[in-house]
Amino acid sequence: MPRILIIDDEKHIRRMVRITLEAAGYEVGEAQDGDEGLKLYAVDSNWDLVLLDQRMPGIDGLATLERLKHIDPAARVIMATAYASVELAVDAMKLGASDFVRKPMTPEVLRNAVSAALAKSVSVPTAPGPAQRRGPEVSSPPIQTITMNGYSILDPDVDEWHLPDQRRFTVLSPTGTKHDVLVEIDEQVVGYVQRITRRQLTVESSFWTQQARRLLADYLWNEGEVPRTKKLTLREISRDELLTAERWKD
Numbered sequence: 001m002p003r004i005l006i007i008d009d010e011k012h013i014r015r016m017v018r019i020t021l022e023a024a025g026y027e028v029g030e031a032q033d034g035d036e037g038l039k040l041y042a043v044d045s046n047w048d049l050v051l052l053d054q055r056m057p058g059i060d061g062l063a064t065l066e067r068l069k070h071i072d073p074a075a076r077v078i079m080a081t082a083y084a085s086v087e088l089a090v091d092a093m094k095l096g097a098s099d100f101v102r103k104p105m106t107p108e109v110l111r112n113a114v115s116a117a118l119a120k121s122v123s124v125p126t127a128p129g130p131a132q133r134r135g136p137e138v139s140s141p142p143i144q145t146i147t148m149n150g151y152s153i154l155d156p157d158v159d160e161w162h163l164p165d166q167r168r169f170t171v172l173s174p175t176g177t178k179h180d181v182l183v184e185i186d187e188q189v190v191g192y193v194q195r196i197t198r199r200q201l202t203v204e205s206s207f208w209t210q211q212a213r214r215l216l217a218d219y220l221w222n223e224g225e226v227p228r229t230k231k232l233t234l235r236e237i238s239r240d241e242l243l244t245a246e247r248w249k250d
Contacts, residue, residue: 055083
C-alpha cells in the first residue's frame with residue numbers, strides 16, 4: 001500500500017485529502033507545517049509521495065521541497081497551492097517536484113495527480129539553490145516538462161512545426177494518454193512586442209515558444225483539462241513578459 005505524507009497548515013484541507021486518498025487505498029500521514037513534515041520524513045523516509053502546500057507559516061513549500069530533496073533526492077513531491085504561476089511551477093520542477101496541483105482540488109484531480117506522480121520517474125535536481133529562483137527568465141526553461149494538475153507538457157518538436165507561427169505540444173494526461181495541442185501565435189502580438197521592445201523577436205524566436213508553453217500551462221492550470229478543440233491562440237502578453245522580451249537571448 002503506497003504511503004503518502006500530507007504537509008499543509010490547513011486542517012480541513014488535510015482532512016479532505018486524507019479521506020480522498022484513504023478511500024483510494026493509500027496510507028496517509030499528516031504534518032501541519034514544513035518543519036514538522038521534515039522531521040517526520042527524516043525519522044521515516046519510507047514515504048512513496050509527499051503532497052506539499054506552498055504557502056505555510058515558517059518555511060514555505062519551495063524551501064521545504066529543497067530540504068526534502070536534500071534528505072532524499074528520490075522523494076516524490078506534488079506541490080499544491082491556490083496562488084500558482086508558471087514561474088513557480090518551473091521553480092518547483094527545477095527542484096525536483098513531480099507535479100503542481102491547484103487548491104482547492106477536486107477528488108478526481110487529486111487522485112489523478114497522485115496516480116501519475118507515483119507512475120513517473122523521479123526528477124533529481126542537479127544544482128538547486130535560492131539564487132536559481134530569482135529574476136526573469138531570459139532563455140527557455142532548462143526542464144523537459146511542466147506538469148500541472150497531473151498533465152505534463154512535453155517540449156515541441158521543431159521539425160513538426162507546420163508554420164513559423166505555430167507550436168505543437170504533446171500533453172500527457174494523468175492516464176497516460178497523449179494529446180497534440182497546437183498553439184498559434186497571432187501576428188499582432190508579435191508586432192506589438194517588436195514595437196514596444198524595439199527588438200526583432202521574430203515569430204521563429206524561442207521567446208515565442210516559451211510564451212506558447214505558458215499559455216498552454218495556464219489553460220491546464222485553470223481548466224484542469226486539455227483544450228477540447230486541441231488548439232489555442234496567443235493574442236496578448238503581460239508587462240512582465242515584455243521585460244523578459246527585452247532581455248531575451250536566442
